[in-house]
Amino acid sequence: MKIKNQLPLARLIGKIDNDFNISESDWIPRVAAWTIDALSQMQILPMEKKRRKLEVSDRIARFPCTINATELRVFDKNGCEIQELNNVNSCGCSKSNKTTSQEIAVIDDTNKTGVNFMRVGTVTANGGNRNFVLDGNNIELNFDTDEIEVETYETATYFDEYYQCEVPYIYDNGLLLEALAWYVLFKYLSRGSKHTVYSLSSNSPITNPYIQWNTLRPKAMAAVKIAINSSNDGWNNFFYNSTFLPRG
Secondary structure (H helix, E strand, C coil): CCCECCCCCHHHHHHHHHHHHCCCCCCCCHHHHHHHHHHHCCCCCCCCEEEEEEEEECEEECCCCCHHHHHCCCEEECEEEECCCCCCCCCCCCCCCCEEEEEEEEEECCCCCCCCCCEEEEEEEECCCCEEEEECEEEEEEECCCEEEEEEEEEEEECCCCCCEECCCEEECCHHHHHHHHHHHHHHCCCCCCCCCCCCCCCCCCCCCHHHHHHHHHHHHHHHHHHHHHHCCCCHHHHHCCCCCCCC
């Protein structure tokens, strides 16, 4: 998907390399994951609706990443939605498993006159007999099947040809670029790596990347939200929740 004002991951990595002159290179493959963490903390992580097919084994389907439980929908292989089992009462019965009744016309051949008449019969069915329970990243079913489909909001990513992996969408903003660079340096040092200038134990905000990150984070967050809310370049489609861009 092509959108305007997109910051390439290579630009962020280039800035970090140029500004901080890190002697090692093993931090580079971790930048995408660290960027997702930082954007999530700032509540500006682009999200999109995705639908996956999952294999089911012993009535359990394992989701490959963290599930956004508030937006989760589960379907069987025929496209019928499966309801989550909730509101369980003390008897272990789900209050949502309501029965439905349907009136149908049937032949009444019990009379002795030799003439059949129509009468109304009632068929009662339990509409909630197929459910799922969410246990971490596992979707546990109460019926047998070999696959299900899951629809939820996940981190919006695209395939980067240079890095040959999925990377997050990043809004092109100067404050955000600066904040992300300091966050990556903070995460790099958090792994026990050393730098000749910067340190997490430094009392100076100039040389402590953690202090720099926390100073720039709210500023970058506000700047990006203002920019996206005031533009019509496609970015607002990534943000659907009430904490960012309420939808009608």
